[in-house]
Amino acid sequence: CGLNSFPNGVCFLSSSLLGVYLTELGCEDVKLISANVDVDEYPDVKSHAWLEVEGKYVDITASQFSERTNARITVQNKCAAEWLFAYAQAARREGTYREQKPDLDNCLSLYNLIVSKVKCI
Template identity: 35%
Template sequence: MVATKVRRAIESIDPNKFTMYCQFHHGFPHGACGDSSMIIGKLLLDEFEIDCDYVTGNCTIEGHESKTHVWLEYEGYKIDITADQFRDLFRITEEIVVSTNHELYKYFEVKETRKISEHFPNELRAAYILIRDLIYN
C-alpha cells in the first residue's frame, strides 16, 4: 500500500535530509499532515493516475486550541498517514488511516478541497524525489 510505504520511507530518512521548508525537517508526524498528503497524492497521481482531493479542515474542542488537519480523499476513502498525531486528543490508535468511515474526520469541518493535480509546491520536489526513489528504486 502506497500510504504505508510513504510513511515508512519518511520515518527512515534523517530529518536533516529534508529542506527547512519541508514539514518533515521539523518533525513527523506532528505538523506534517500537509506535506505528507501532498507527497502521497503526487505518488498516486504519477504512478497510478489517481487524482486525489487534498482536503483541509479544522476543529475546535472545548478546552483545547483550534486544530487543523490535512488528508486525502478519493472515491469516498480518506487517506492519512499522520492520524496518530491526534492519539491523545481523539484517542486515535492507528498511524495510518485508509477508510471510508473513520471517526477522526467527524471532528473536522472541511475548509478547502482541491485536486492534487492543481498544485504541487516546488518546495516539496526534493522531498518527493527522495521518498519516491527510496520506495521505487
C-alpha cells in the same frame, strides 16, 4: 520543506506528497483535504490535512492525535461514525473546509528523494 517532525505538524505536506505519488501511480479522484476547527468536540485537533482517495479518507499523520487513533495509517469510510468525517463536517460548518488537488508546492527535491527511496525497496 521537510518532514523532520513527522507525523506532528506536517500533515499538509505529507498528505500532498502522498497524493501526488498516488496520482502518478494511477489512482483517480485524489483530493487533499484541509480544515481548521476550534470546537469542543476536537480540543486536540486545531487544524489537520488528509487525503480523500477514490471516496475514502486516507491519513498518514493521524497518529499525532493519540486520543483519536494509534494507527500509523488510517483509512476511513466517509460516515458519521468515523472521526475524520465528523471533523470535516465541523470544518464545513465553520467554513474552514478546503479541497484541492495535491501538488508539490516547491518540494520537488524532497518528493524525488522519497520516490527514489521507495523505488529501492
